[in-house]
Amino acid sequence: MGWFFRFKLFLVVNAFGEIVKVMFNKGNIADNNTETMLKLFDNLNGLAFADKGFINQKAFEALFKSAIQVITGIKSNMKNKLMPINHKLLLRKRGMIESVNDILKTVCDIEHTSHRSPVNAVLNIFAGICAYTFLDRFPSIFTK
Numbered sequence: 362m363g364w365f366f367r368f369k370l371f372l373v374v375n376a377f378g379e380i381v382k383v384m385f386n387k388g389n390i391a392d393n394n395t396e397t398m399l400k401l402f403d404n405l406n407g408l409a410f411a412d413k414g415f416i417n418q419k420a421f422e423a424l425f426k427s428a429i430q431v432i433t434g435i436k437s438n439m440k441n442k443l444m445p446i447n448h449k450l451l452l453r454k455r456g457m458i459e460s461v462n463d464i465l466k467t468v469c470d471i472e473h474t475s476h477r478s479p480v481n482a483v484l485n486i487f488a489g490i491c492a493y494t495f496l497d498r499f500p501s502i503f504t505k
Contacts, residue, residue: 368479370471370486371401373409374461378499380490381405385483393417402429408448410455451502460500461493469493 367388373381384401391397391414398420402409406428413434421431432448444452466472471489473482 368482371397372458372461373401373405374458376502378457378461378501380461380493383486383490385486393420395420395423398431399423402427402431405429408432408451410452410458412455454502457500457502464496464500465489465493468496 369386369388369390369392371382371384371386373383375381382401382405384397386397393415395417398415398417402424407430409424409429409431411431411433415431416433424431432444432452434452469489469492471486473485
């Protein structure tokens with residue numbers, strides 16, 4: 362088969378399904394890496410809804426100081442914490458992010474199992490993201 366590169370793609374999506382920020386990372390770095398999270402949410406503010414893999418107290422505190430609040434679900438081995446009801450309701454809408462990922466994989470064709478060149482991988486991803494921006498409708502957390 363030969364050799365290939367592994368990487369992770371991180372997306373920041375707003376409430377209207379528009380892609381705000383894109384970041385690549387090596388495949389062997391954890392999602393909740395403090396440095397990765399600080400780069401991903403740099404120059405942003407407000408609420409950020411993420412999955413349970415992004416739980417990191419040190420990064421949470423640093424981001425909170427820079428006007429961004431990361432809201433995640435809790436893992437099964439964690440204590441339950443109080444959360445405002447509107448945050449809980451918005452956390453249920455996190456499936457919209459999965460819809461964006463699904464559209465990128467199926468419609469925009471960014472999923473490829475083994476890129477032989479890092480340049481080819483990046484070009485394929487950015488071409489798919491550009492194609493996504495030209496779609497007629499985006500997933501949204503607002504009901505129609």
